[in-house]
Amino acid sequence: MEKGRTIEIRWHGRGGQGAVTSAEITALAAMREGKYAQAFPSFGPERRGAPVLAFNRISGDTPIRIRSGVVKPDIVIVLDPGLVTLINVVDGLKPGGALIVNSTRSVDDLKQEFSGDWKLAVVDASHIARELLGVNIVNTTMLGALIKTTGIINLESLNEPINEKFGARSKANFEACNRAFKETVLSEITTSGPKKDKKFQADRLPKWNELLVGCAVTDVGNTKRFCTGDWKSEHPEWNNDVCIKCGICSLYCPEACISQQNDGFFRADLFFCKGCGICAQECWTRAIKMVEGS
Ligand code: SF4
Ligand code: SF4
Incomplete structure (x- = not known):
């Protein structure tokens, strides 16, 4: 990681999909590498199925003092494909950053939805999770996509946090993570497509x-x-x-x-x-x- 730089991550998921757990595992893995890290959810009245947010901050060498929610992320991860058309997931995404989406759509197809100077990465995490875990809970699967796209932590650093969180189910979660690492498809920086101007409309809930x-x-x-x-x-x-x-x-x-x-x-x-x-x-x-x- 670049010296003195803090990377900010915003996770978009739905209640019950494990966005908060993903953020926690990411932070624990980063700390095991000797980095500074934060993980925290956005609290609200969410029920199972409702859109939820979770955040990470990771720094290689500087203690992190800021505690507010992430509004200008370097990385955005979308656990549920339906959220892409429902809310503006790229709101505030920094140029040079990355958008990582769980979707059955191809990178080229999904690219048409956005405009911006960042990387787009796509993986069919739901399919992988269903096959290897038996449920459509994609949090550990998407960690593989995060690592492939950004290299912000190492795959091996997930061992202990995943073991601690999932116990007997950790082997299948590792497999899902590794498979997503292999199957994630990246595009170069995208600059085309209609710009979305949708905001997350919390006031609709x-x-x-x-x-x-x-x-x-x-x-x-x-x-x-x-x-x-x-x-x-x-x-x-x-x-x-x-x-x-x-x-x-x-x-x-x-x-x-x-x-x-x-x-x-x-x-x-x-x-x-x-x-x-x-x-x-x-x-x-x-x-x-x-x-x-x-
Ligand atoms: S048997 Fe099951 S599906 Fe049928 S009415 Fe009762 S609860 Fe509903
Ligand atoms: S009908 Fe739909 S919303 Fe109602 S309990 Fe079943 S799955 Fe949930």
Whole structure:
């Protein structure tokens, strides 16, 4: 690392995807290399599926005293592909920096979305995580992409922090990380494409003290104001052969978006379903399965 320089990283994810854990592991790995590091989340009323932020600062030789959130990052990492079109993930990204995205799209395709003087790196981390971890939680996978793109820490430095965090599951997490390291595709500095001018609209989300309790967390009128459907990377599928029409799933859905159909079976309105998976967890006959895609 350049002497006297502090690298700032901003992680964009959704509640439940492990953005905060990624930031923590990155900081621990950097400290094991003798660097100075910080990791901290942006606190808010986030629920599973809602956009969340986490931050790192890493310096090779200088103690870090600043404690505020990162607004002009050197590196931006996007754990959820859907966020690219939802918010301005490159807000404040410094020239010469890097944007690292989990996406099935090619680098050339994704490049059309942005304009700026930084590197673009793309990896299909969801696919890797599903294959090697069995779940679409891409935090450790994206660490491989971060290291390939920036070299800010060494792959080996992740050993202890990943072991500490994941115990028996650490082997699969290492594999996912290593595979992302190999499969991440980099582009040269990008300067073309329409400039996005979207800001993260935190004011579109309900504040914690506006949320009602029960079925739900949001009342019907409130639910309709927020298109939570575009938060999801998975959606529920019902098996009518197993469903006994008890309606438990609809009681637990935090978006109150499951309703009984004319045939008596239950279905979610995917425009509001945020893919949290609570219905599948609560269905005691296992009639609901979460499947990839929105
Ligand atoms: S909880 Fe399960 S069994 Fe009951 S209605 Fe929902 S899907 Fe059917
Ligand atoms: S339908 Fe299921 S996955 Fe969708 S928001 Fe409701 S509980 Fe979550």
